Each structure stands twice: as C-alpha cells, then as structure tokens.
Amino acid sequence: MQLSTITLTLFFLVVVWTTAGAQIILTSENSTPPAGYTDRLYFGFTDGITVPTGGAAQVWDYADVDFDFPRVTYVTDERDSPIFTQAYSSGTGYLKFQEFEADAVHYEGADEEGFYAVGRLIEETGYPLTTITGNPDDTFLFLADTFTYEGRINVLSFPMTYQDTYESDRIERTNLALTVAAFGLTNAPVESRRYYTESHSVIGYGQVIIPLEDHSPSPPIDVLLVQIDATAIDSFFIGGMVAPPNLTAPFGVSQGMVSTEQVFVFLTPGMEAPVVRINFGAGGAEDFIYRPRAADLVSSTRELSTARLRISPNPVPRGGSLKVQIDQEFAVGSMRLLNQQGQMISVPEVNTQGKQCTVEIPSQLPAGVYYLQAIDLNGRMIPAQRIVVQ
Template sequence: MIRKTLLIGSAIAFFLNANAQITLNQSNVTFSAREVNRTAIAVDSFTNPQAGTNQSWDYGKLKLIGEDPFTYLPSTNSGFSNSAITESAVDPIVTGRFVNYDNYLDANANGLMLAGYAADYQVYPIGDLTGNASDTFYIPMQTQVYANPMYNLKFPTTSTSMWTNDTRWVLNFMLTVTNFGLNKVPGSKVSNYSRKDEVKGWGKMRVPFGEGKSAWYDVLMVQKSIKRVDSFYMNGSPAPAMLTGAFGVSQGATTNEYRTYFYRAGDFYPLMYINYGTDANFTAPMFAYYTTDNLSASTSLEKQRNNFSAAIYPNPVTGNELNISFYKENNKKMQINIVNVLGRSVKSIVLNQPNGNINQVLEIDNAAANGVYFVQITDADGTVLNSSKIILNR
C-alpha cells in the first residue's frame, strides 16, 4: 500500500510538472504593433538565472534603473505582409557613422521572425576621415526581404526546441572618395549571421509590479547565440585594405553575442531579456530588461509618476550641461542621480531647497562615455518619482 501510494504521488507530481510546461505557437503568441513598456534592471540586483526544468525564477524584487519604452509600428512597406510590424535600428558603417533602418518583424504558422529590413535615403559627410570635405557616404533607399528569415521563435516552441538560422544582411551604398578616384561608386556591406536558439529551461517567473511582485507566469528560457561576419565590397569586389583601413573597418570582422529570453504565452515580447555581450557562458550580464505589459497592476514607477513631472533637456546631451526643472512640493531633501545602464551613478546631487520651482543645472563629467543613461529623481524616503532616459552624445 505504501509503495502504491508513492507511485501514485509520483505520477501526480509528474502530471502537474508536465502541465507547467508551455508550448508557444501562432495561436497563443499575440503579435501586433504597440509601444512595449519595458524597464531597465541593474544587473547587480539579481542572481543569474539557472537553466533546467521546472524552475522558479523569482525576480519580484529588482533594482530598477528606469523605464525605456520601445515602439513597434505597423508596416507600410509593400515588400512585407500586412501583418508585419517595424522596429527602429542602427548599424555601424564606418568610424563614427551609423545607418538608420527599420527591422520588419512578422509572425505566421512557422514562427516569430525578422523578415527583412528597409532604409531611407541617407547622406553622411566623411571628410573628417579622408581629409577632403567633398567626400561622402550615400545610403540609397532600399528594402531587403531575407531569403532565410531570422526566427526569434520557431513554432511550435516547446521545452526541447532548438533552431538555427543563417541569414545574409546586405546594405548597399555609394561612396565618393577623391583620393581613391571614387565618385558615387556602388558598394555594399554584407553581414553573414549564424544564429542558434535553444530552449534551455522552463518554469515560472515573476517580476516587480505595484508595491510588490507580479503573479507567476509560465515561461520558456531561450538562449540565443549570434555570430556575425562583416565584409565590404566595391563594384562587386572586396574593398581594398587601404580603403577599409581608412574607414576603421576590416574585412571578415567577427562579433559574437549571447542573450537569454524568457517567453510566455500571450505576448511576442519576452517577459525578461538579458544580454551577456560576448560571454559565451551566459554568466555575466551586461544589461537586462523586463516588460510591464499585461501584468495585473501598474508598476510602482508608473504609480509614483502620476503626480510628478520633470522637464529634462537637452536630450540628446551634446555638451556638459543637463537642465532639470520640476516643482518641489515640500521642504524635505530630494536627490538627483544620473546612472548608466548598469545602475552605476555617474552624477549625484542632493537638493535641500524649500518647496517651489526647481531649476537645476547638472555638470556631466567629461569622463562619462557616450551612451544611454537614466536621470532618477528621488524623495526623502528614497521613492523614485521620475526616471527618464537620456542619450549622451558628445
């Protein structure tokens, strides 16, 4: 009788655990254009997630850096399906120059994918690199539909799923460089991507919301490895080393990136995303986000900001000064912090002024590197009243 009871108990436990696993497919992954409300997380505030079955990833208490929404728009490009949506992206072309383009995402019975990209006409003077003021880098208007889409999720996605993609990304350009005898000569940057996605775990996850934690969500843990090899061509032939060297690029430059995503039913955007940079062991996070969409209550940051607003300018910051203006409701001290994406402070001041209009100018140290920062304004109790993203571009 004892043995039978144990066997029945084991069977029940197995049945319950099996039910906790989810399968993601086109019918239960909601896909549409919208603004994704995501929040940046200080990577030193959580334990790196462990892979495995039937995990409990409790991230209900995290150190939040600030809100960083991300917008997806409906596609208006006839090269893609009517269901496609777009996200803004940038890619380096030569030293100090980035091409702006839109990624096109789509979903069908095969999966959730990057289907291609499109770029508008762009012009970049490059005289500071070549010594001739008339030298120019031209990006013509172009659309590329990938022959092999990059799948973020390959349906059906289960606890044992694994998929790979090899995709060729091509950016066409024209180049004028007087010293090389080039006058709007056609060229291209070709990036060959090799991606591997593998579900490395399943279980439940919760994240912050309100003044506490969210409910538990069934999730799949997907680890993504991305290898990218860049090549440059002029008139269909490999660009000479003298030319690529002048622009600070090289043939066959290889980069590797590693990420972990936690996907749940009901949303194409992951509940949590961790970027490990070049760490192939997935152990040292560089930055992380979680989404506050489709949770059962407003996040604490949203509640705190209902009755507080601040003007923060200029943004992007191109000099050393940042202006911050807001109304201070009481005589208690407040604090302003500028933190980087890792949550580390690069500037902090305490305000002891009485209540009234505050107009504060912050001097940003020359040593602060260009990139994304967050301006956090806290009250005397440490409550974050405002957290705004700024770009430092000097």
C-alpha cells in the same frame, strides 16, 4: 560591426500550462494580431548581470536591475503591406554599423512553422567621419532601402517548449555610401553583406521577476528561457569590388570578420515580444532589455482576487479624486493606471481606509479611456475597471 540589432518581433501565442511556473508550450493556434499599439521597452544597467541558469522550475529575479533609459516602439499589422507581401507585422527599431545608427522598420512573417524575420526598411541617415578620417567633409550614409532577407531565421518555431532546439540562417545586405577624400570617394556605393546563423535552444522554464515602471518588483511571470547562439560573417564591397583593407580598417572591420554573440530571451504566453532580452558579448552582458507591460498583460502569471472594485465618480476630471470601494477585505499594495494598449502610465497616490480608498488622478493626464488596476501585498490582482478621464 556590432552583431546585435533591436528587432521588435511579434509572438502571437497560445499556451498550455497547468500551474504557475510549470512547463509551458507556445503554439500558433488561434493567434490574433493586434491592429497596432505602442510599447515601451526599458534598457537596464548591465552591472552584475550574469548568464542565467537553465533548468526546470527556475526563478530568475531581476527586480533590482537599475533603470537606464526607455525606448518607445510602434507595432503595426502588416498583412496588407505593399512593401513585404509575406509580412504579418512590423515594429520600429534601428540598425547599427559600428557606432553609426539608422532608424529602421523590421518586418515579421507568420505561418504554420513559426514567426520569422522577413526584411527591413531603412531610413536615409548620414554621419560626418571627422573622428575617423579627420576630415569634416567626409561622410558615412545609410541609404534609404528595403531589403528582403535571403534565407529564414525563425525567431520562434511552433510548437516550442522546454528542451526544444533549432538552427537557421539568412543573408542580410545593407547599402551605404561613403565620401572619403583621401581615397577619392564621393558618395561611393558600399554594400555590407552579412551571413547570419542562429541556434536556438530552450534551456529552462519557470518564472522571471522584472522591475515595473515604478521600480517595484513585478509578480512572477511564467516564461521559457531560450538561449540563442549567433554567428555573423561580414564582407564589404565598394563599387561592386571587394573593399581594400586600408579602407575597412579605419572602421574597425575586415573582410570575412566573424562576430559571435550569445543572447538569452524570456518568452511568455500572450506577450508579443520577449519579457527580457540579455545580449552577451566577449566582455560580458552588453544589453539588458525588459518590458514592464508584460506584468500587466499576462494575467496568467498572477493569482486573481475574487474582489471587485466599485468606482465613482466615473467619468472623473483630470486632477480629481476617485473613490474606490472594494467589496471584501483586500490589503492594497498598489494601484496602477493603464491606457487602452495595456501600458502602465501612472502609479497614482492612494489613501486607504478599510475597504475603501481614494485615488488621485494626475492633472497632466490627457482625457481618454483608462483602466484602474489594484494589486495586493501578495501580488494578487483585482480585475481592472474601466474609467473615463475628462
């Protein structure tokens, strides 16, 4: 069984820091959850990815990581959830069992001790077992289910800063159904039970650089580097009895099997999920996941320009042109169009002449409210200006 699952975790943080790249402290004070938004995370190729070096005032540069594919997630305020009364938020993701995958919603809680995984909701999902048993009528089924974790793993303990450590554990259960003619099984109830332990150590602080959605490098983002050493012990039961080896072996699992994984996450203030998450298995890096929106949401990582944008016309029609007047000399490196959730959705074409430039609005852009942001060649950012696209 694969050890990793994607869990979209909400980190609503307040930060104490002095200068860019300085040591930071993450706390829960004055945290305010969003009502909901969409997020686009990217999976990058893991070629050449090695274990990040810990220590003080580091710079981790991943700007050259090649893009593989994106995944859109939806995060929701769950403080009134009828399913998990202790939930604070939820995020869409998935659950994996070997090569099988089911859509899932992962629920998180929040209290004075930290943010923690509460439980999950799994959607019913079935697969044929032809490649395993040779019989196209044999099936593997994730049963629709809600499960509250037994025990608690803090994805973030408060307060958190460089050289902090903590360890926690929980039990996860997944209900399945198997149809395997060779064993006389027809929708037989199967339970996968996982005893899960995580050790978290903040091993570094500094700045991370990631690819943006236009594949250009982001400005440096202030982060803590956290190393997570995870261990899972798996057991399998069928009809309430321990599953026999001749049934588990074809799935590549066994009773009491131990899986280990090492994960490195880069956490930044004001960001609800890791800027970068790297999963390492026995064969090296297995997943490299990054969020370009971090570069736009975390303004503390950028030196702000005192320049201001004057935009006309506003509203502007789709496919039209914006005239942007800059009130001082400013060498524009790029313009970005953001939606109301802070996601970068377009890198419009810009024609610059002195303090003025023209920005082309994509004709396929849906009507609505957007924000135009300018960044100079040194990574300094002009505060974004609101525009209306008609």
